[in-house]
Structures are given as C-alpha cells and as structure tokens.
Amino acid sequence: MAAPLILRWREINVAFLLAQGATDIGQRREHNEDRIFCDPNMGLFVVCDGMGGHAAGEVAAEMVVESIVHHLEECLSELPDHLDEEDAANQLGNALEQGIMAGNAAVHARGQAEGHQGGIGTTCTALVVHGRRACLGHVGDSRCYLVRDEKLYQLSQDHSWVAEMVRTGRMTVEEAERSPQRNLLVRSVGPQPVVKVDRLSIDLVAHDTLLLCSDGLHSYFSSPSELVELLERGDVSRLPEELIGLGNSRGGHDNLSAVLVRMPSADDLPPSDRDPRVELAFLGSLDLFSEMGLPELVRVRSICSHVTFEADEPICREGAVGDSMYVLLSGSANVLSNGQVLTDLSPGDHVGEMSLVDARPRSATVISHGESRWLRIARGEIFRVVRQEPELAVKLLWNFVRVLSSRLRDTNAALQTGRGLRPLAGESLSSVVGEASDSFEVEFSIDEQHAGFEVEIDEDPEDY
Incomplete structure (x- = not known):
C-alpha cells in the first residue's frame, strides 16, 4: 500500500x-x-x-x-x-x-x-x-x-x-x-x-x-x-x-x-469554510489577473493573505493612503463617500486596485456589513512578483494599462456626453497613443522609494 x-x-x-x-x-x-x-x-x-x-x-x-x-x-x-x-x-x-x-x-x-x-x-x-x-x-x-x-x-x-x-x-x-x-x-x-x-x-x-x-x-x-x-x-x-x-x-x-x-x-477531509477553487476563480475574474492560467493564479494567490473584518469595521478609509487591494470572499460591505452610500459589495467584488500602483489617498470608505472575509494583496508583494517573475509581471502590468485605458476612455466619453465629471489632469491614454495606432510599446519601471509604477508609452516603437 x-x-x-x-x-x-x-x-x-x-x-x-x-x-x-x-x-x-x-x-x-x-x-x-x-x-x-x-x-x-x-x-x-x-x-x-x-x-x-x-x-x-x-x-x-x-x-x-x-x-x-x-x-x-x-x-x-x-x-x-x-x-x-x-x-x-x-x-x-x-x-x-x-x-x-x-x-x-x-x-x-x-x-x-x-x-x-x-x-x-x-x-x-x-x-x-x-x-x-x-x-x-x-x-x-x-x-x-x-x-x-x-x-x-x-x-x-x-x-x-x-x-x-x-x-x-x-x-x-x-x-x-x-x-x-x-x-x-x-x-x-x-x-x-x-x-x-x-x-x-x-x-x-x-x-x-x-x-x-x-x-x-x-x-x-x-x-x-x-x-x-x-x-x-x-x-x-x-x-x-x-x-x-x-x-x-x-x-x-x-x-x-x-x-x-x-x-x-x-x-x-475535515469541514472547511474556504474553497480554494472559488478564490482562484474570483482572482481570475478580475481585470488585473485576466488571461492568467491556473499556475499563474496560484502564484498570485500565494502572495495574498486572508483577513476578516467584523460588523461596521472599516476595510479602508476615504483620504487614507492605501497600500493593498482587497477581494471579498464572503459577506458584504458598503462603499461610502462623504458619508453617502455609493454601492454595496458582494463576494467576488474588489476594492483598492489602484493602491497597487501608487500611494495616493483612498477615494472612498469601505465598511464591512456584518462579518466579512477578504483576500488582501499588498503592494510590496506585487513589487516582489514584478522583480522576480518577468513573464507574470508583463501580464500583470499590461492588465494595469488596460484597466487605466478603459477608465480614461470612459471618462472621456462621460465628458463628451455632458455628465459633469471633472476632467483628469493630463492627456488621456487614447490621445497619447492615438486612435489610429496599430501598435505601441509600453515600458514599465518601479519607483520603490515613492512606491509607484512608471509607465512610458511609445506610439511608434522601433522594430527589433
């Protein structure tokens, strides 16, 4: 045997x-x-x-x-x-x-x-x-x-x-x-x-x-x-x-x-309140980790930690400098700004992804509605992955660009339709790259001293 x-x-x-x-x-x-x-x-x-x-x-x-x-x-x-x-x-x-x-x-x-x-x-x-x-x-x-x-x-x-x-x-x-x-x-x-x-x-x-x-x-x-x-x-x-x-x-x-x-x-097996398949599925459904296979999602999951918040406990506060992204595994939470509830979160939702890019103040407060369990991904762990695993880093950082591009395009569209949103400072990604561009080159670097990514976009990269 x-x-x-x-x-x-x-x-x-x-x-x-x-x-x-x-x-x-x-x-x-x-x-x-x-x-x-x-x-x-x-x-x-x-x-x-x-x-x-x-x-x-x-x-x-x-x-x-x-x-x-x-x-x-x-x-x-x-x-x-x-x-x-x-x-x-x-x-x-x-x-x-x-x-x-x-x-x-x-x-x-x-x-x-x-x-x-x-x-x-x-x-x-x-x-x-x-x-x-x-x-x-x-x-x-x-x-x-x-x-x-x-x-x-x-x-x-x-x-x-x-x-x-x-x-x-x-x-x-x-x-x-x-x-x-x-x-x-x-x-x-x-x-x-x-x-x-x-x-x-x-x-x-x-x-x-x-x-x-x-x-x-x-x-x-x-x-x-x-x-x-x-x-x-x-x-x-x-x-x-x-x-x-x-x-x-x-x-x-x-x-x-x-x-x-x-x-x-x-x-x-003894009973467990965790399902690793669900956790990997939640990660794979996020834009930041899309198009990653199971081995890559396992690597992302390996840098996550489990955290539990009690009822009315804040996951993050508006105006506070963030350093982590959170993915809701169970329970629910409310998103508030200036004391007003903006939306509710359910399992599979996430908050704070931009905290993985820079150390800017949070734009909203998230409060646990009853007990809730989350996956926490710290910026420092993402930096370690970027340094040590180039292939995974390329996918991860490229997904960051896609998320930013999508949000900037949505902002431009909202401004053009007169929804009254305040313009973002600087040019949009679409105006930098150009609507007619067939290809462009993105260069990434990490500024660990100021805890942020630097993205350089070359609309007309040289052929190698």
Whole structure:
C-alpha cells in the first residue's frame, strides 16, 4: 500500500493522504545519481537529480536531501500550536527554502574543496504539506505537476537554457525538444555559492494529485492527456513504478524518479469554510489577473493573505493612503463617500486596485456589513512578483494599462456626453497613443522609494 500521510489539523479529525515514491537507474547509466525522499510523518517529499559524474552527483543530491530534512525536523519541533494552517505552512515553507539554500552552500563548499571542475550540483524539487496547504521549493529542471479536475498543470518552471529561450519567444517548444542544449541548466543547487529558490504555496482540494519527478522521467511524457489519464486512474501505491517502467520502455536514457502525492476524497477531509477553487476563480475574474492560467493564479494567490473584518469595521478609509487591494470572499460591505452610500459589495467584488500602483489617498470608505472575509494583496508583494517573475509581471502590468485605458476612455466619453465629471489632469491614454495606432510599446519601471509604477508609452516603437 502507499504510505498514508497524516495531515496535521488544528484540533480536528485526522485525515490521510496517499504518497509513494520510486527511483531507478534507467537503461543507460552506470549508477543512480537521483535521490528521493517520501516521509509520511513529516509531510515532506523531495526529488533531487544529481550531476557531476564519478558519483559526485549522487553525493550532491544526498547532501541537499539531508539538509532539507534537518531544517524541516527542526521547524516541526518548534512550530507553535496556536498558528493557523496558513501561517504554519508558510513557516514550513521557509524552512524548506532555508534547507535548499544551506544544502547549496554545503555542496558548493565540497565541490571547491575536492577540486571538481565546474563544481558539483543537483536539481531539487521539494514539497511540504501541512493540512490542506502545500509549499513548493524548486531549483533546476525536475518538475512538480498538479492534476486537478482532469487537467494537468506544471507548477514548477524549468531552469534550463531552452526553457528560457521558449519563455522569451526565441525558440519554439518543438525546437527546444530537439535542441542539443536541452539539458543545459541555467540554475541548479551547488555550482554557485548562493542559489535563488523558486517558492510557491498552493491550497489543495479533494482528489488533487501531485507528481514530483526528474527530467529522466518527464521527458518521456510530452502529452499532458497521457499523464492525466495515468495519474487520475492509477493506484498511488503502484503509479511511481508504472511511470518508471514506461520511461524505461521508451529508452530510459537517464535515471528516473517519481514521488506521487494524492489528497483524500471530500468525505475524508475535515469541514472547511474556504474553497480554494472559488478564490482562484474570483482572482481570475478580475481585470488585473485576466488571461492568467491556473499556475499563474496560484502564484498570485500565494502572495495574498486572508483577513476578516467584523460588523461596521472599516476595510479602508476615504483620504487614507492605501497600500493593498482587497477581494471579498464572503459577506458584504458598503462603499461610502462623504458619508453617502455609493454601492454595496458582494463576494467576488474588489476594492483598492489602484493602491497597487501608487500611494495616493483612498477615494472612498469601505465598511464591512456584518462579518466579512477578504483576500488582501499588498503592494510590496506585487513589487516582489514584478522583480522576480518577468513573464507574470508583463501580464500583470499590461492588465494595469488596460484597466487605466478603459477608465480614461470612459471618462472621456462621460465628458463628451455632458455628465459633469471633472476632467483628469493630463492627456488621456487614447490621445497619447492615438486612435489610429496599430501598435505601441509600453515600458514599465518601479519607483520603490515613492512606491509607484512608471509607465512610458511609445506610439511608434522601433522594430527589433
């Protein structure tokens, strides 16, 4: 049977999560440089794909696994009982990241001491699960997949040269699969003194299935539908071995590793007043996050925090400088200006999006009507995403421009029809860009000192 993972709940019933892992030398390698970790008691799952030759890769992989385990054990032993699920999971995620970074330092020092030319290293894809929340730490081209509602999502991003070329539009996926540089990594654990760890938090739901695997395995499953079918219908206790068997039958050119984790059914989960699907749907319905897929919305959700307001408590006040946007999850609220109610808010509505752009005073007051629960997105967290994730930043900032453009056009239309609205200072975006323009270039920069974005629009960009 697959190992049952005891999920940690705050003073409520215990549920079980199925988890199983396997690793294999493959058909062409002389030894296995992959290392996996699958511990039911810790809720920790790791896949490391070592590199360096002459057993150096397996040493690097083993060192990183040991470092992660040490940091998670220490964190679990000191985790306060009063923390809620989200805060506890975030602390475990911090420990996971610290374990990878400490492992990187140890591997790098060993490579330098033993005189390995080019250093030794490993990939690392690690997951820690606490209750319904999972935290992912990732470096390299091993992967973490999520299967939800019969769809496959890659939660991790490959840190390979060809992946960077595809992301920047300089290579197609087909060209990347044929490239002789497809195994060239631009980031891994060990070669450099410090390493940047990709971090992602995700709320899990019933029947979610997560697969952590090395590139020796995922390179043989280019069809998402095939993986979905295998992972949805398969027995967790046998699936890792089955996946590895398929990889070996298709060539087995490298070591193959797989760790599988599956959430229990809804009947086996304790009740919850939160629905992660609804939260992601609310975010995806907003103009600022439109046209984003589930992995990108998960990244946005990972920088949000839950806040609850009591009856008559203000979410924001007119004239106060704001630094956050709020999305209403449950309950209701009133929007007021000069003491007059302008409108009511219901779940899915949001306020304060312009506070993510600048530190101007709020234009209205929002008061909770009874108890209400919200997602809060802070400007500082948006800045961090913009700095660290260029692709997501481009979509996010482009959506900002679309929102501003739409509002300016509406203002111009209202002025032309004589509705008595006060004109905005400066030119409208449509007059800057020009009604007849087929294309224009938008340049973004962040002014952290004054907490705002700067947008430059070039109506006639040069061709590159």
